[in-house]
Amino acid sequence: MSITLYALDGCPYCEKVHDALEANGIDYETVWTEALHSKRNEVKRVSGQRAVPVIVDDERGVTMAESANILEYVERTLA
Secondary structure, three states: OOEEEEEOOOOHHHHHHHHHHHHOOOOOEEEEOOOOHHHOHHHHHHHOOOOOOEEEEOOOOEEEEOHHHHHHHHHHHHO
8 A cells, every 4th residue: 555644543634634535535554643742753754743644655755744735635646
């Protein structure tokens, strides 16, 4: 699977990205992150910051944060 979504359970911004991926029939894997920012080392490793959501598109070599940016990417590139 080339799309990975780093998300936090209960995060409304993560839900928006999840919903867009689902609505467009995009296969992806979700990696659930820790609630505490200081524990989100894997998110920092892949994106350089600890906020979620983050999407990684291995096929296209894209790593992106911020739900608005991700939603635009999904619509323009993946849909």
